[in-house]
Amino acid sequence: MxxxxxxxxxxxxVCWQGCLEDAGPDVENIAVHASHLGMPTHPDVLRIVANRLAQPEGRWRPYRRPRAGVKPASTAPSRSRK
Incomplete structure (x- = not known):
């Protein structure tokens, strides 16, 4: 799994070393810069969780961070300016 x-x-x-999972083919540890209480609402954490949940069953891929300066794709409909 x-x-x-x-x-x-x-x-x-929480001692961060205790959060690390042993290496494996479908295991990853992702570091974020967040406080303990801030983690549930931190934008990076929310992006990572959404990415993990969106993966099709049986087709797991490691998480790829967005490139610096590139905003993640929005799920909101685009608005054209007139």
Whole structure:
């Protein structure tokens, strides 16, 4: 079963080393810069969770961070300016 651990070295409550999963073909550990209480609403964490949930069953792929300066694709309909 694919497993993703999202952790923060600046958590302040949980020892981040204890959050790491052992390496495997469908296991990944993803570091974010967030506080312990801020993690549930942190934009990077929400993007990662949405990405993990959107993957089709049986076709797991490692998470790819968006390139710096590139905004993630929006799910909102585009608005044309007139």
């Amino acid at each position: 694919p497993t993703t651990s999202i952790y923060s070295e600046s958590d302040g409550v």
